[in-house]
């Protein structure tokens with residue numbers, strides 16, 4: 001297979017795009033290796049698109065843009081070790097469907113399941129749960145096609161290499177396959193309701209400790225929940241207020257039979273996690289050290305109620321346990337994640353910048369796939385292993401074949 005004439009690419013929401021000289025969608029790892037070798041001969045950059053759900057410029061290139069949409073599927077299931085190997089382009093929802101058939105489940109998932117596994121896991125994508133790590137923390141191994149077309153097989157015997165690769169934002173090479181730790185299948189019981197903000201804050205610690213998953217959306221106005229397509233929980237609300245309220249969610253493992261009502265659901269894990277969004281927002285999200293979570297959300301709420309009253313998308317607030325991946329936003333740090341969004345028709349940059357300034361006070365680290373304002377020095381200051389990561393990256397890819405301007409600034 002050869003590189004073909006490229007063209008225009010844009011992400012899910014349309015705030016990032018590029019025009020690449022070449023493109024290709026290999027069907028096998030061997031084809032992928034040939035394409036990377038061809039790019040090396042042509043001396044052009046290579047980037048890979050997953051499903052394009054990142055808001056940041058982590059995909060674009062003027063060189064060769066590869067898609068692994070034809071390199072997908074579950075390749076191996078090891079029931080004894082509770083591990084599965086999936087091709088890099090496999091969508092999370094495809095993994096869920098196969099695992100269900102084999103009596104297994106992913107350990108945790110985020111709000112949507114349409115991303116490609118390599119794209120989602122290696123940007124640090126997470127769900128919620130005080131004791132649950134991000135998705136990358138379940139990566140046990142990887143196959144990466146490196147700059148000269150060789151395959152680097154990471155099997156976990158070299159822990160440093162694994163922890164560097166788990167969150168690497170496409171900067172070490174093209175991930176052709178990943179081995180993931182999974183667990184026995186479980187059903188989840190989801191419950192939704194609405195509390196006023198102070199009730200939510202009072203119950204914050206208790207709900208996080210008592211439930212496998214707890215998270216909420218703080219909605220400044222009655223219209224806010226519509227922007228994220230959240231259901232109207234008035235019937236199960238503990239408050240009469242419609243503004244300055246929290247749309248609450250808990251989920252726990254259950255043996256009870258599947259059921260579904262308006263505000264409660266019991267089903268196989270992967271069928272409960274995802275919610276629906278429409279492409280109408282640009283999101284910023286930072287991982288804030290757990291101990292500063294409540295203070296941080298109060299500060300951003302105040303900012304929205306006083307200065308940026310036209311920014312009415314909900315704040316999403318979740319929990320993620322620390323992990324050892326060098327470039328993970330949760331590196332050795334139990335965290336809450338706080339996200340805000342800007343919507344069409346308003347200049348939301350001053351709001352995102354003010355939110356960044358607040359969250360920086362707590363040494364918060366951004367989600368690589370969501371808007372942030374970090375520069376090279378910030379990354380060095382926030383990530384103790386950043387320079388080790390950059391050194392390893394340069395060893396694997398001395399010519400910077402897999403960098404674009406954005407990734408070069410952060411991780412080059």
Ligand SMILES: Cc1cc2nc3c(=O)[nH]c(=O)nc-3n(C[C@H](O)[C@H](O)[C@H](O)COP(=O)(O)OP(=O)(O)OC[C@H]3O[C@@H](n4cnc5c(N)ncnc54)[C@H](O)[C@@H]3O)c2cc1C
Pocket residue numbers: 012047048049050051052053054055058059068088089109110111112114115116117118119120121122123124125126127169170171173174175176277367368369370
């Ligand atoms: C509606 C919506 C909901 C979201 N919900 C959540 C959530 O609940 N939790 C959360 O943490 N995040 C969430 N995100 C963010 C999202 O999970 C991440 O941005 C994720 O990286 C997107 O995956 P993708 O497959 O679209 O990857 P892309 O955005 O296409 O790519 C991400 C990065 O991975 C690289 N990459 C992709 N495939 C490969 C490969 N095979 N080899 C090497 N590098 C590769 C790309 O080059 C790029 O650097 C959400 C985003 C949206 C738009």
